[in-house]
Amino acid sequence: MSELLPDGALLAVDLGTVRTGVAACDPQRILAYPVGVIPSGEPLEDHLNRLVAEHGAVAVVVGYPLALDGRPGIAADKVRAEAARLAGRIQVPVWLADERLSTAAAYARLRETGRTTRRARGLVDAQAAVGILESVLDASRRSLAIATRVEMEEMDE
Secondary structure, three states, X not given: OOEOOXXXXXXXXXXXXXXXXXXXXXXXXXXXXXXXXXXXXXXXXXXXXXXXXXXXXXXXXEEEOOOOOOOXXXXXXXXXXXXXXXXXXXXXXXXXXXXXXXXXXXHHHHHHOOOOOOOOHHHHHHHHHHHHHHHHHHXXXXXXXXXXXXXXXXXXX
16 A cells, blocks of 8 residues: 655665666655665665665665556566565555656666767666656645555565
């Protein structure tokens, strides 16, 4: 069930197989901006916990890659599982938000600035996270609930 995110600064992540793009916004949620990328293979939760503290974030929004028809597929299932894992390992709640077309929009934005795809791969991931966060902020301004809180995975004892 969707609900409204808590007030304050947010982080957004665009999970990828090579790297994860990260974006943040100010506590008043006026501006979303790229933070950078986290290479795969590095402990994502350690980076996110550091960024949560650095930006004073009250939640982390993970881009949820639904199919164009709105149904979850294999990629969405993997992201949901990773979000549930993160929910048990970072300091703030984790939310999923629809990210359809965020990467395509990020590529388009970078092309508009004259950057080539090859040189901008890391920027695309961070810009995709910005796109996810901008969608969430826009919905929040209109009091729409477009994100879903993720419950942490059951930890094996």
